[in-house]
Amino acid sequence: MDPDERGHFGPFGGRFVPEALIAALDELDIHYRKAMADPTFLSEFDRMLRQYAGTPSLLYDATRLSEQAGARILLKREDLNHTGAHKVRNVLGQALLTKRMGKHRVIAETGAGQHGVASATAAAYLDLECIVYMGELDTQRQALNVARMKMLGATVIPVTNGSRTLKDAINEALRDWVTNVDSTHYLLGTVAGPHPFPVMVRDFVRGIGVEAREQCHELTGALPDAVAACVGGGSNAIGLFHAFIPDETVRLYGFEGGGDGVETGRHSASLSGGSRGVLHGARTFIMQDEDGQTIESHSISAGLDYPSVGPEHAWLHDQKRAVYEAVTDTEAMDAFALLCRTEGIIPALESAHALAGALRIVPKLKAELGREPVIIVNLSGRGDKDMHTAGDYFGLLS
């Protein structure tokens, strides 16, 4: 579904930003709309995706996993893309748009460093200056990704205020953008933020679902019964969901970071454990206290560790078109281990949440359908970056 022209998905989305940014957002909106209607832009974007990023990614029939799961599980292998995740689609789209706008500098925020690495990659590829804001705490937790960004020529600025994590990195990137808006594009990493970011980023990543829908037809002769993805800000999930929204028989499942369990308060489940509010430029579901102050989120997966979510997800949730549930750290780590052992694939911790959630819904779907369900799970990224966490968790590092 599309938002109104000011970016509202029902009551969600919109623009809750300083007036100083409105001109830049309007400019971005105009350029993005023109670009999406320009065959030259679209074919160049498509060429980069195929020749540089390695898409379309495989839809892999995970037979050994399926046996264990009691369902036919098809894995959308976004982990095989260049830079190891779905994020390369978004950064290539935005970097190409940056060139088209005549800007030469991009800024990006990053939590675990994946979007930072992807942005640095696209900037190197398209010859743009790249500044990455990263919470100081995250630069320590993800030192290797900091090194990767620097190797790729980006400048990494540790953010030392607030909770020194992703949300503060976003604040700092917004401050930079307010100051340098003439020369700079804010290469936002997910389907959140003020209009047009949620709809623009969605359009750059929606190829995931378009490909998966076609590939599923080829493999099974039919649509899947359900598609499942993890949800932090929500870009890989909206990327998978979007092409399936009109398909009423296809259930859409988003799995959020449940941390220690939603009931403990230590989680990052904005939809299943948060409430309506405004954060980082949009009205959506956020984690906040009684006074509307943002609550710090928790998840074993850095990519899900964010106290807000894209407004289109808030709308899909509100309309009950998609179902959002929380998956705990423990459930995610169990699924992580299972995929390693049954398929020889080490998933990102984020993607392990999607897999754990998919396994959970199998009995319910089976009962509804009277047969084994077909479920597409978005394997949004690879797990190399998470080996330290996994090694710690499973006691493999002595």
Place this chain on the structure above:
Amino acid sequence: MTTAKAFTKGRPALVGYLPTGFPTVAGAKEAIAAMVASGVDIVEVGLPYSDPVIDGPVIQRASEQALANGVRTRDVFDTVAAVAGQGVPIVVMTYWNPVERYGVDAFARDLANAGGSGLITPDLIPDEAGEWLAASDEHDLDRIFLVSPSSTDDRIAMTTSHCRGFVYATAVMGVTGARESTSTAAPTLVSRVKGVTNLPVGVGLGVRNGAQVREIAAYADAVIVGSALVSALAESGTAGVAALTQELRSGLPA
């Protein structure tokens, strides 16, 4: 009392900002009282917020400290009530989420009851402000939206048509914080605003001394000072606030 009263003195007004709850709720009240006694014409009371995207390091740190000390939304009404009734209009400056969370109409009601004159909303543009436009009419409050050097003429006209009390012109593209020199963009922006509205225009972002006040007073109706006062409070307490206010006030005619 509306903020209009502050613009009837035949000279530009001085607007001083301090956040509630910094260094403590009681300390902020004392500092604001000192600011009033030392000559500000309008008080701006800030409501600390966890994600202040338009603020520089000084106000960020003050907000963090106030929140760490447990400041609550209701404290802002208490602060307003404590300094109301002294002939100086008081407006609250707040990011939008705390207002939405409190309930827009309830916030407007409680602010009006405390003696507040209106709201400055740095991350709420009129395009998204339906509920606030209604609540501010209902409770007779001023609404001060921001305009920026990057605003188009159309947006300046639209934004000012929704303002009441005065218009807040952000003089520089950037976050709050004291600067060595004020912006060259500000006089141009003020004249663009004055081309489409009769409302007074206040200029803020970066002012820290009497000389800058004098410079801005030559073309604007109000000079808005925030970070410099917060720094003065952090470094030298209430006495520092009083001294700086007097220094700022010296930039205006008696």
